[in-house]
Structure formats: structure tokens, C-alpha cells
Amino acid sequence: MAILIDEGTRLVVTGLTGREGRFHAKRNADYGTKVVAGVTPGKGGQEVDGVPVFDTVREAVAETDANTAMVFVPARFAADSVMECADAGIDVIVCITEHIPAMDMARVVPYLHTRPSRDITLIGPNCPGVISPGKANVGIIPGEVCAPGPVGLVSRSGTLTYQIVHELTQRGIGQTTCVGIGGDPIPGSDFIDILGRFEEDPETELVVFVGEIGGDAEERAAAWAEDNMTKPIVAYIAGFTAPPGRRMGHAGAIISGSSGTAQAKKEALEAAGIRVGTNPTEVAQLVQKALG
Numbered sequence: 001m002a003i004l005i006d007e008g009t010r011l012v013v014t015g016l017t018g019r020e021g022r023f024h025a026k027r028n029a030d031y032g033t034k035v036v037a038g039v040t041p042g043k044g045g046q047e048v049d050g051v052p053v054f055d056t057v058r059e060a061v062a063e064t065d066a067n068t069a070m071v072f073v074p075a076r077f078a079a080d081s082v083m084e085c086a087d088a089g090i091d092v093i094v095c096i097t098e099h100i101p102a103m104d105m106a107r108v109v110p111y112l113h114t115r116p117s118r119d120i121t122l123i124g125p126n127c128p129g130v131i132s133p134g135k136a137n138v139g140i141i142p143g144e145v146c147a148p149g150p151v152g153l154v155s156r157s158g159t160l161t162y163q164i165v166h167e168l169t170q171r172g173i174g175q176t177t178c179v180g181i182g183g184d185p186i187p188g189s190d191f192i193d194i195l196g197r198f199e200e201d202p203e204t205e206l207v208v209f210v211g212e213i214g215g216d217a218e219e220r221a222a223a224w225a226e227d228n229m230t231k232p233i234v235a236y237i238a239g240f241t242a243p244p245g246r247r248m249g250h251a252g253a254i255i256s257g258s259s260g261t262a263q264a265k266k267e268a269l270e271a272a273g274i275r276v277g278t279n280p281t282e283v284a285q286l287v288q289k290a291l292g
Helices: 019-031 057-064 075-087 102-113 159-170 191-200 217-228 262-271 280-291
Strands: 010-014 034-039 051-054 068-071 092-095 121-123 129-132 136-139 148-155 175-180 206-212 233-238 275-277
Touching: 010 019, 010 057, 010 075, 019 034, 019 068, 019 136, 034 057, 051 057, 057 075, 068 075, 068 136, 075 092, 075 102, 102 121, 148 159, 148 191, 148 280, 159 175, 159 206, 159 233, 159 280, 175 191, 191 206, 191 217, 206 217, 206 262, 206 280, 217 233, 217 262, 233 262, 233 280, 262 275, 275 280
Parallel strands: 010 034, 010 068, 034 051, 068 092, 092 121, 148 175, 148 206, 206 233, 233 275
Antiparallel strands: 129 136, 129 175
């Protein structure tokens, strides 16, 4: 099995008529994902690479039975786009857009949680998306580095996701699903959300966990995993050489004093029985050893 997306995924892309939306939607379609619709207000009735464009997500869902959304609209419109997808009945929303104001996300996340009788999953924003190798790709993760197999991966980093997946694939170790949750201060899903899904997935035998400096998401996930995970976890933390007080790439990757440092996160993970690699190659080696 896979989590979040699979062969049944029917994707609507908001911002399909933009340069980035069009480029990555085509890559997802070429991978085998069913890209069934696009949405750009005022451009309904057009087509992009054979995909029909609608003025609203609600129209797209009604006409194409889309069940998953990828948000590729500019940052100032992205929060409204995510909420529009939820209101239209989409239960898995992948928001690739970066630079969304934290105040916008502080409005979006509680809004999704108040939808009646719905379990809506938002991945992102500022993330590389989700790929279930051999089944579907929603986002910008290069499918060429992935292969089907027993390892689930959840990561705050984009490029480290690609690198570690490549290291695994080179060793013949495939993946059930790779999830980039993004590095913003207010994500739609955190490590615990995704770890819980991997724990329930019968085909995921081991989870790779890629964190980075800043915040306490990794420490909280370590404590949760110690009490709730039966599957082994191998982790990597980016930012061991980052100086205190310096923001490193993601908006959420800022440390103050000893709080949020890579060393503190490593210690919390190891205390919970999670093996931590010092670089992506060692992570793959630890995974290989754990799988036997």
C-alpha cells in the first residue's frame, strides 16, 4: 500500500495555467498520475496539455471527480486556494507554494480542522510534495530517483529528500511513499501526523525521518514515536554546523541558544531509540542494516 496518494488519485491543479503549475503538472502526468483538471479563475474552458481548466475547484470536482489537489498559485492567493479546495470536497491537498505569510497559515490550519465530518490532510506549504513510487506523484519530487519498496520517508527538507531517496534506491531499497511536509513554522501536517499513517500502513516496514534545526517538531515526534511506533525509524537532522540565531533556508529553521539545535534533536531521537545518521549515506546504510 501507500499513504495519501496512489493509483486512485485524481489530481486537480490550482494554478495550472501558470508556468510552474503547467511544468510540474505535466511531469506528474508523465509519471502516471491522473491529472484530471486545472483551476484558474477567468480561464475556465481552456485546456493545458489536454487537461481541462475550470474557474473554480468546485466545478472541477463536479466535472472530473478530482479527489486530490496540488496548489501552485502565488503566495498571496495560496491560503484562499487551499480553503477553496477543502470546501469543494478535496481531502488531500498538497501546497507547493512558498513564502505564504505565517498569519495566513494560522488562519488556514484551524479552518481545515473545523470542516464537519471530514479528515482533510494538508501537506505543505513550501514543500516538495508527495510521491508513492510506481503509483502517483503530486509535487516536484523527481520520480527518477524513487522505486517501489518497504520504506516510508517523511522530511522537512526538499533536496535532502531527493538525496536520501537516491541513496536508498541505489542500494535496491524502495519506498512506499515519500512525504515532504515543508519547513514553514505552521505546516499543514507535522511528523506525528505522517508517522501515524506509516505505522498503520501494512507495507511500510521502516520509516526514514529527515528533520532540521529550528522548533521542536522533531523532539515532539521522538516522544510520540517512543510510545506509539512499533516500526523502526532511522533519522537524519540537517544543520549541525548552523550557528545559533542564524536562519538556514526554511522559515522554521531558526535556533536560539540550545533550543532547536541539531545536537538537541539528535539526543532526543536517540533517547527514544531512533538511530540517527550523520549524513545521507550513513542513513541509507543504517536502513539497509535494519532491513537485513
